[in-house]
Amino acid sequence: MYRDLSHRIETGMQTYPGDPEVTISQAATVSDDGAAVLDVHCGSHTGTHVDAPSHTEPDGDDLEDRDVGEFVLEARFVDVAPCSPRERIGPDALPDDLETGTDPADILVIRTGYDEHWSTDDYLDHPNLTPDAGRILHEADCGVGTDTLNPDPTPTANAGDDEPEGFPVHRQLLGAGLPIVENLTNLEGLPERFRLYAFPLPFAEADGAPVRAVAALE
Secondary structure, eight states, rough: EEEEEOOOOTTOOOOOOOOOOEEEEEEOOOOHSSOEEEEEEEOTTSEEEEEEEGTTTTTOOGGGGSOGGGEEEEEEEEEOOOOTTOOOOOOOGSSTTTTTTTTTEEEEEEESGGGTTTTSSGGGOOEEEEHHHHHHHHHHTTTESOOOOOOSSOOTTTTOOOOSSSOOOHHHHHTTTOOOSSSOOOOOTOOOEEEEEEOOOTTTTTTEEEEEEEEEOO
16 A cells, blocks of 8 residues: 655745745647646745755755665654644653664654645744754664755744754755655655655756655555
């Protein structure tokens, strides 16, 4: 059994502030041209997507430098919903045995429940990981997938003075070549372990790309 964990890509959909807007229009039709074709414009971090190390690391790999098998991920799941706006998710929310390596995984998928705010301003004030949580993931050789715009805080007028600047969790994980998958959805009720398929579009020299994220459930 399979579950789609991806947001639909459509004109005007939410993006990270400052990223290219998404537009989809009809370039050709069956009635006029004999075949239908869409004209699609979007950024590399549109919708549900995977980050490449080159997203934050000057000498990091692009997606095309990675073997396609690296996007078949053995996932662990943790549900921390409901979360409050800009709530910090620290080490105590992570599985206790993550640091010990007794139950390893390629990626920890975290449900915050914030995908219910998708395409609203509230989505920008999403929960986020603390640098200490990022450190534990790094040391466990485990990436992260989240139903938020960003595992780090996204800057808004509501940002707190104690929030870190920049992308510390991105740098901890991408700097180690670990995967980050953002803007997941439909995570409620996933099992503790599953296989996640997150194949990126094969853009040249890509620092990220949209994926059709799919959970394979036994």
